[in-house]
Amino acid sequence: MVKFAVRLLIFNALLSPGLTDAQTAPQKVVVTYSSRSIASIDLFIAQERGFFREEGLDPQLVQVRATAAIAALVSGEVHALGSIGSAIRAIPRGAPIKVLAVSLRRPVFWLVSRPELKTYADLKGKVLGTTTLGGSQHTAGVRLLRKAGLNPDKDLTVVLGGDVPTQLQALVNGSIQVGILSPPTVIVARDKYKMNILASAIDEFASIQNGLGVLEKNLKDQRDLIKRILRARAKGNRYFHQNERGTSEVLAKYLNVDLPTALETYRISRSAFTTNGIASDEELTEYLKADAQILGLAAPIAASKVFDFSLQREVNQEMGAK
Numbered sequence: 001m002v003k004f005a006v007r008l009l010i011f012n013a014l015l016s017p018g019l020t021d022a023q024t025a026p027q028k029v030v031v032t033y034s035s036r037s038i039a040s041i042d043l044f045i046a047q048e049r050g051f052f053r054e055e056g057l058d059p060q061l062v063q064v065r066a067t068a069a070i071a072a073l074v075s076g077e078v079h080a081l082g083s084i085g086s087a088i089r090a091i092p093r094g095a096p097i098k099v100l101a102v103s104l105r106r107p108v109f110w111l112v113s114r115p116e117l118k119t120y121a122d123l124k125g126k127v128l129g130t131t132t133l134g135g136s137q138h139t140a141g142v143r144l145l146r147k148a149g150l151n152p153d154k155d156l157t158v159v160l161g162g163d164v165p166t167q168l169q170a171l172v173n174g175s176i177q178v179g180i181l182s183p184p185t186v187i188v189a190r191d192k193y194k195m196n197i198l199a200s201a202i203d204e205f206a207s208i209q210n211g212l213g214v215l216e217k218n219l220k221d222q223r224d225l226i227k228r229i230l231r232a233r234a235k236g237n238r239y240f241h242q243n244e245r246g247t248s249e250v251l252a253k254y255l256n257v258d259l260p261t262a263l264e265t266y267r268i269s270r271s272a273f274t275t276n277g278i279a280s281d282e283e284l285t286e287y288l289k290a291d292a293q294i295l296g297l298a299a300p301i302a303a304s305k306v307f308d309f310s311l312q313r314e315v316n317q318e319m320g321a322k
Contacts, residue, residue, distance in 0.1 A: 026058040029229060031212075032069040033061060034083035035131050035163035036255055037182040038269050039210045042103045043082050044254045045247060046236035054235070055228035063163070066132045070095060073215060079222075080229055081213040085136030088208060089291060092301045098216045099208070101230055101312045102279040103237055106272035107140040107207035110186040111199045112179045114171055118196055120148040128152070129161025129176035136209040137164075139294060140201040141180035148199070171195060183265035184257045191261075202272055205290065206283040219308070231315050234277055238321065241275055276321050277312045 029052075033040040043061055046052050052059040064072065066086035072078045073087075074095065081087050087097050117123060123145075130138040142152045152158070161167040161176055164185045170176040172193055181189055189195040201207070212233055214226055240247050244266055251262035279287075284303045292300040316322070 026053060026056050027225070028058045028060060029080070029225070030060045030062055030078040031080045031082050031229065032064045032072065032078050033210075034064065034066040034069065034086075034135070035137070035182070036063065037108070037164050037185065038251060038255075038265050039104055039108060039182060040082050041240055041247065041251065042210075042233050042236040042273075044236075045239050045250050046232045048250045048253070049236070049239060049246070051232040051235035051239075052229075055232045057228055057232060059232070066135050070097070073097065073213070076215075079214070079218075079225070082210055083136075084211050084213045085139070085207070085209050086132055086134065087213045088288075088306055089134055089295060091306050092295065092297060096216045097213050098219060098308045099211060099213045099306055100219075100226070100308055101233060101277035102208050102211040102274055102307075103233070103277060104210040104272055105206060105208065105274050105279045105283050106203075107136065107201040107205065107209060108182045108269045108272050109137055109140040109144075109180045109201045110182070110197055111141060111144045111201075112171065112181045112186060112189050113196045113198055114174070114177050115194045115196060117177060120145075120150055120198065123150065123178055124155045126156055126177035127175070128156045128158045128178040128180070129167040129170055130158060130180060131161070131163055131167075133158065133160065134294070136207055137180045137182070139290075140207060141178075142294075143205060143290075144180075144199045144201055147204070168193070183269050184251065184255055184261045187261050187264055188257065202269075206279070206286045208279055208284070208287045211277065219311075223311075227311055227315065230277075230311055231319070234312070234315050234319060234321070237273070237275070237277060238319070240273065241270070276316050278309045278316075279307075 047059050145152045161170050167179045168185050171179050248262040248266050252259050288300040
């Protein structure tokens with residue numbers, strides 16, 4: 001059923017066959033993302049400001065739960081993953097994926113509870129919502145709860161609650177009592193619904209959450225296409241860092257919030273994003289070490305098995321980025 005749903009989403013997005021028809025101009029490309037938030041802002045900007053079109057591409061940005069998106073990538077139904085956290089965790093289990101770019105190097109998640117739950121002790125026995133079990137959002141929440149002295153496996157019940165805006169509605173109606181929200185939804189939760197903001201993960205640890213992941217074999221088979229996708233994404237990322245107002249306008253449109261909320265979203269999140277699509281060696285090491293602990297691996301997977309920034313470095317050189 002999941003595979004059928006993914007195919008239906010992609011079919012509706014494309015409305016025509018042929019993912020890799022080199023004769024079509026502009027060429028349709030399918031890139032997935034897992035949740036409506038600022039995490040995918042580079043893709044939204046690249047679409048809205050025409051950077052994909054500059055690369056001869058017609059982008060289909062499709063929202064798909066991360067685990068289903070990985071299956072769709074492996075089966076050839078999509079070209080690239082924008083949300084890469086779950087893909088990184090799938091690589092040690094044999095997923096033939098390489099991460100070519102990292103846009104989000106810090107976790108833009110806040111631990112949020114219903115208004116009546118004001119302390120960590122109040123969270124015991126409550127229900128925590130997440131988008132994907134073992135995904136970046138879930139991992140960030142688990143680490144924040146453990147830091148506060150709670151055992152996420154015993155003290156709370158974790159359920160799949162949809163994407164971040166859907167989780168806010170679940171908090172409002174009480175079907176979950178704790179959420180791990182990203183901007184702008186966390187701002188709406190605070191201001192409109194008076195939810196409690198218990199903690200922020202952004203300054204606590206590294207979290208390789210968004211960027212671009214592709215099938216490893218396509219680095220040879222579709223190198224030119226992948227490089228054009230990378231370049232469009234990089235242009236979006238450059239625009240993000242250089243244009244606060246324009247980025248906030250894109251956020252307001254894509255995430256259906258007012259401009260002041262979009263501006264605050266931009267300002268509290270900007271430092272979490274890379275400027276060149278490449279995370280530092282220290283951030284990669286920290287992240288993979290934490291992932292190994294979560295997955296129960298004897299040792300962290302080598303960064304070279306997960307990441308390949310060579311094409312991103314080519315793009316950066318062509319664009320004059322450092």
